[in-house]
Amino acid sequence: MYLLGPRSHTSSLTTRIRTTIGARPTTLPYVPRQPRFSYAREYRRPYSNPAGESNERQHGASRSSIKPLTVFAICIPLGCALKWALNEDEATTSSSANGFVKYKLAKKEDISSTSSIFTLKPGQSSTIRTDDPATKRAITSAQFKQPQLQIARNYTLLPSIDGQDPQVLRFLIRKERNGEVSGYLHRLSVGSDIEVRGLSAEYILPEQVNTALFLAGGTGIAPAMQVADALAGGSHVHILWANRRREDCRGGVSDTARPTGWNWDFSGWWSPFGLPSSGIGMKDDVRPADASAIVSQLDSLKSRSARESSKQRQTLVDYYVDEEGTLIQPSEILPLLKSAEKAADEYERGKKLLFVSGPEGFINHWAGPKQWVNGREVQGPLGGVLSTIDLHDWEVVKL
Numbered sequence: 001m002y003l004l005g006p007r008s009h010t011s012s013l014t015t016r017i018r019t020t021i022g023a024r025p026t027t028l029p030y031v032p033r034q035p036r037f038s039y040a041r042e043y044r045r046p047y048s049n050p051a052g053e054s055n056e057r058q059h060g061a062s063r064s065s066i067k068p069l070t071v072f073a074i075c076i077p078l079g080c081a082l083k084w085a086l087n088e089d090e091a092t093t094s095s096s097a098n099g100f101v102k103y104k105l106a107k108k109e110d111i112s113s114t115s116s117i118f119t120l121k122p123g124q125s126s127t128i129r130t131d132d133p134a135t136k137r138a139i140t141s142a143q144f145k146q147p148q149l150q151i152a153r154n155y156t157l158l159p160s161i162d163g164q165d166p167q168v169l170r171f172l173i174r175k176e177r178n179g180e181v182s183g184y185l186h187r188l189s190v191g192s193d194i195e196v197r198g199l200s201a202e203y204i205l206p207e208q209v210n211t212a213l214f215l216a217g218g219t220g221i222a223p224a225m226q227v228a229d230a231l232a233g234g235s236h237v238h239i240l241w242a243n244r245r246r247e248d249c250r251g252g253v254s255d256t257a258r259p260t261g262w263n264w265d266f267s268g269w270w271s272p273f274g275l276p277s278s279g280i281g282m283k284d285d286v287r288p289a290d291a292s293a294i295v296s297q298l299d300s301l302k303s304r305s306a307r308e309s310s311k312q313r314q315t316l317v318d319y320y321v322d323e324e325g326t327l328i329q330p331s332e333i334l335p336l337l338k339s340a341e342k343a344a345d346e347y348e349r350g351k352k353l354l355f356v357s358g359p360e361g362f363i364n365h366w367a368g369p370k371q372w373v374n375g376r377e378v379q380g381p382l383g384g385v386l387s388t389i390d391l392h393d394w395e396v397v398k399l
């Protein structure tokens with residue numbers, strides 16, 4: 001029997017709400033969500049600017065004769081506007097009204113033609129810390145503000161790399177075609193201000209995890225990396241990472257041997273990304289020298305787990321590339337589930353978690369859509385390909 005969830009737990013943890021700038025700051029354990037790649041538009045509050053308001057009044061005043069009362073009426077709003085403008089930095093950097101704090105875009109590292117790693121450094125005094133013990137076993141994301149449109153989107157925090165300042169934040173952000181926030185972020189130059197709010201937890205890992213198996217699509221690798229980081233050395237982690245193009249996972253070499261006859265004809269096999277499958281077979285047996293920063297970080301996570309654990313608790317990564325016709329097959333998942341179950345019986349207990357993370361189409365294909373209940377998004381029943389597999393006591397988590 002499979003469990004989808006733990007349902008009540010994850011439904012509250014992974015609840016997705018439309019996010020407005022004016023909403024309360026979100027901190028653990030409250031977990032707001034907004035659609036990952038869903039086309040739902042978020043509520044937009046019209047941009048209101050106290051300075052603009054005062055200008056209007058100023059304009060109105062200039063049409064009338066200048067009387068002492070009028071001067072007074074002009075000065076007060078002008079003074080307020082000036083004070084607001086001068087205090088703006090303080091307000092946005094101190095967990096203020098809307099909880100956003102100012103960061104500087106310190107580095108933008110291209111991973112592919114559509115995605116980059118954004119490295120953020122604190123703008124002023126108040127920051128979001130990545131070493132908070134409360135977030136140690138959580139999959140966390142932060143919200144980025146698009147100031148002109150007054151909308152915000154979630155981006156999953158990448159785990160720290162060796163020697164990283166705990167005040168620094170890193171994110172893998174894909175530029176969506178016509179995407180409002182991702183487009184805005186990708187247009188920013190290094191040194192620009194970015195307003196960020198968070199962190200919030202999408203999911204908190206149970207105390208005892210035996211195995212975490214990830215079906216990750218595209219930027220869905222970020223939560224997989226957080227889990228691999230949190231469980232390194234203590235649990236078995238196996239990530240199956242699917243991408244549209246090789247450039248997204250440049251230099252990635254799969255750990256698990258392929259089944260014989262891997263160069264099957266994939267025509268007709270449904271691609272979760274909607275691209276035609278060419279059936280040209282694996283290409284990741286040759287690792288270019290210039291592995292992407294994400295692949296390098298995955299390699300570091302694998303080395304760390306190998307150093308810190310026995311063979312049964314290692315981190316493995318397999319790469320799948322749409323344009324190469326290598327797609328995650330249901331027939332590959334079953335043996336992985338079985339071998340993890342066998343290892344669990346032999347070595348130790350703990351939960352067996354099967355995560356599905358990535359674009360909406362990817363999640364729908366593997367685990368069925370999430371559902372909206374009373375304005376909140378919940379896990380919904382298990383559907384898709386995984387519903388046709390006997391999952392025993394694996395828990396499925398849609399991220």
Ligand SMILES: Cc1cc2nc3c(=O)[nH]c(=O)nc-3n(C[C@H](O)[C@H](O)[C@H](O)COP(=O)(O)OP(=O)(O)OC[C@H]3O[C@@H](n4cnc5c(N)ncnc54)[C@H](O)[C@@H]3O)c2cc1C
Nearest residue numbers: 034036037153154155156173174177178179180181182219
């Ligand atoms: C918890 C969580 C974590 C996330 N983590 C990451 C992450 O680490 N990295 C990452 O890159 N993303 C992540 N996302 C997704 C991210 O939050 C955004 O959804 C994504 O960047 C798109 O936002 P946008 O404003 O750029 O695009 P939107 O403006 O919201 O548009 C999204 C897509 O919809 C299309 N679209 C817009 N309007 C319409 C319309 N009317 N009709 C048809 N199509 C339309 C656009 O062309 C675009 O392709 C995460 C989401 C969640 C919920």
